[in-house]
Amino acid sequence: MTDMVVSHPVTLVAPAPPASDSHPLTLEPLKDKESGRQRIRLWEIGSLALASLLGNKIRTLLTILGVIIGVAAVVALLAIGQGVRIWVTSSFAESGTNTLTVMRGDTSMSDVEAIEALQLPIEVISPQYGETATIVAPAADESATVMGVTPSFVKAQGLELQQGSFFTEEHNDTVALVIVLGNSLAQELFGEQALGRTVRISGQAFQVIGVLKEKGGNSFGSVDDQALVPISVAHRRLFGGRTADGNGYLVSSIQIVVKDRDDLEMVKSQVERLLRVRHYLAQDGSEDTFRVLNQAAMIEQLTGILDALTIFLASVAGLSLLVGGLGIMNIMLVSVTERTREIGLRKAIGAHRSDVLLQFLVEALLMSLFGGLLGLSLGYGIALLVTVLSPITAPVSLWSAALAVGFAATVGIFFGIYPAQRAARLDPIEALRYQ
Numbered sequence: 001m002t003d004m005v006v007s008h009p010v011t012l013v014a015p016a017p018p019a020s021d022s023h024p025l026t027l028e029p030l031k032d033k034e035s036g037r038q039r040i041r042l043w044e045i046g047s048l049a050l051a052s053l054l055g056n057k058i059r060t061l062l063t064i065l066g067v068i069i070g071v072a073a074v075v076a077l078l079a080i081g082q083g084v085r086i087w088v089t090s091s092f093a094e095s096g097t098n099t100l101t102v103m104r105g106d107t108s109m110s111d112v113e114a115i116e117a118l119q120l121p122i123e124v125i126s127p128q129y130g131e132t133a134t135i136v137a138p139a140a141d142e143s144a145t146v147m148g149v150t151p152s153f154v155k156a157q158g159l160e161l162q163q164g165s166f167f168t169e170e171h172n173d174t175v176a177l178v179i180v181l182g183n184s185l186a187q188e189l190f191g192e193q194a195l196g197r198t199v200r201i202s203g204q205a206f207q208v209i210g211v212l213k214e215k216g217g218n219s220f221g222s223v224d225d226q227a228l229v230p231i232s233v234a235h236r237r238l239f240g241g242r243t244a245d246g247n248g249y250l251v252s253s254i255q256i257v258v259k260d261r262d263d264l265e266m267v268k269s270q271v272e273r274l275l276r277v278r279h280y281l282a283q284d285g286s287e288d289t290f291r292v293l294n295q296a297a298m299i300e301q302l303t304g305i306l307d308a309l310t311i312f313l314a315s316v317a318g319l320s321l322l323v324g325g326l327g328i329m330n331i332m333l334v335s336v337t338e339r340t341r342e343i344g345l346r347k348a349i350g351a352h353r354s355d356v357l358l359q360f361l362v363e364a365l366l367m368s369l370f371g372g373l374l375g376l377s378l379g380y381g382i383a384l385l386v387t388v389l390s391p392i393t394a395p396v397s398l399w400s401a402a403l404a405v406g407f408a409a410t411v412g413i414f415f416g417i418y419p420a421q422r423a424a425r426l427d428p429i430e431a432l433r434y435q
Contacts, residue, residue: 050366063331064371066324067411071375071404072382073317075396078404079383081310083394085303091216097296098261099156100268102254105290106279109231110248114274115256120267124257126156129231129250131239136200137189144185145226146201148234156255157215157223163195164210172230175237180210184224201227202238216391261296268292321408325415328367332360332419336426343423344431353424360420361413368412372405379404 054060102111112127130147153159154166167178179199186194186208197208206229215223235241235249243250258267272292275281279289336343343356380401383394 059331060367060370063327064324064367064374066320066327067368067371067408068324068375068378070318070321070324071372071408072378073320074314074404074407075376075379075400076382076386076394077314077317078310078400079379079394079396080386080392081306081313082397082400083383083386083392085306085310086395087392088302088306089299092295092299092302097299098258098264099295100256100258100264100271101293101295102256102271102275103291103293104250104252105288106244106250107254107275107290108243108248108250109235111275111278112251112254114278115254115271118270118274120270121259121263122256122267123259124152124156124255126150126152126255126257127231127251127253128153128255129234129239129241129252130226131234133201133238135185135189135227137197140189142185142188144182146234146238147226147228148231148238149228150231153228153255156257159215159223160213162211162213164208166210167228167230172232175232176230177204177206177233177237178209178230179206180212180228181208182212182222182224182226182228183214184222185227186211199227204237264294264296268294318407321411324371324408325368325411328364328412329415329419331367332364332416333422335363336360336419336423339423340426340431340434343426344428344434347426347428348432356426357420357424360423361416364412364416364420365409366412368408368416369405371412372408375408376401376405 109127112125115122116125126149128147128149130145132143133146135142135144135146147153150172151166151168159166161180162183164180166180167176170176171178179201181189181194189199190197190208194208194211198205199208200206212223212228229238231251241250242248256267256271258264272288275290275292276288280286281288347353347356380396383396386392386394
């Protein structure tokens with residue numbers, strides 16, 4: 001008997017393709033016209049990268065520590081450097097940029113008179129001679145610089161009196177034992193009321209006839225901490241300071257305020273020539289025993305040095321960003337190894353190489369940006385602390401903040417490329433076999 005085979009038609013139904021959004025990395029290439037979907041895709045990849053970083057908070061924080069320190073150091077150093085530059089410039093500018101200073105060699109009061117006799121376009125000439133001495137008050141003793149000056153010192157330095165008055169030419173001519181105290185020194189010796197009180201220097205009693213308004217200082221010191229007496233008193237009653245031939249008195253410096261800044265170089269040249277002749281340096285070509293400093297040139301040179309030093313220190317600090325970048329690369333390589341099977345699975349179900357590459361690059365970028373923002377906050381805090389605790393105002397400029405964070409992001413991307421490429425090149429079959 002013949003067996004009969006009854007066949008029935010069988011319908012084979014292919015399984016539905018997985019939805020393109022079933023996994024963040026299972027995304028098909030998008031056409032240009034689907035720009036809206038492209039933004040969603042990037043957002044999903046960014047969200048996945050963020051979740052991966054937040055899932056390992058401690059490791060992420062330790063990884064970006066180098067970036068935090070680097071950015072903080074760069075921001076703080078640039079702010080402090082800018083603050084020092086502003087402070088130095090403003091301190092010197094207070095006494096005028098049309099100022100020449102003859103620094104101590106063997107210059108004397110007779111040199112001051114000779115300069116005055118040249119009838120140059122000079123507004124003020126102010127000789128100074130001082131030393132450190134102990135000032136004795138009824139309730140306190142203070143070691144301070146006692147400067148012998150002329151009445152022109154007030155105008156040359158741009159000083160103002162808070163109490164009393166400055167001494168006059170008559171005080172200078174009569175060698176009067178009068179004294180004007182800097183603001184801080186008056187507070188330390190007497191507290192609130194110093195005017196009319198008596199202090200003793202080298203056993204001699206001086207009447208306080210004035211107290212200066214607070215002025216602040218520069219790299220040469222502060223008049224707030226000094227005491228001012230007539231220069232004749234400094235020479236004849238306190239410190240001596242005779243010239244080598246015994247016929248005159250030395251000066252520590254001579255400050256010359258020129259009427260017009262355009263005449264600075266001309267006046268400087270004339271003063272140098274006069275002093276070389278007076279000190280017998282022109283005859284045998286000897287080197288100058290004095291220096292005539294142009295304050296405007298000094299400011300320009302000093303700010304140039306400060307700018308170069310600030311950039312150098314910030315560059316050195318920026319090297320720690322490279323160390324932070326190496327840390328990011330190492331952790332990303334470890335992450336690729338730990339997630340090999342996960343990467344293989346994603347690629348097996350449709351993730352493209354570019355998807356994997358983008359995800360790991362975004363992770364590296366996010367780490368460096370987090371480090372950059374935390375470092376920016378720390379650097380701002382350091383600059384604020386310097387501003388509070390010192391006379392320097394350390395401003396954090398927008399360009400320095402953008403530079404530091406932008407460089408951190410660049411470092412993150414640069415050091416994230418190799419781990420991202422390594423992850424993207426994994427063969428899905430080999431990756432799935434990885435134990």
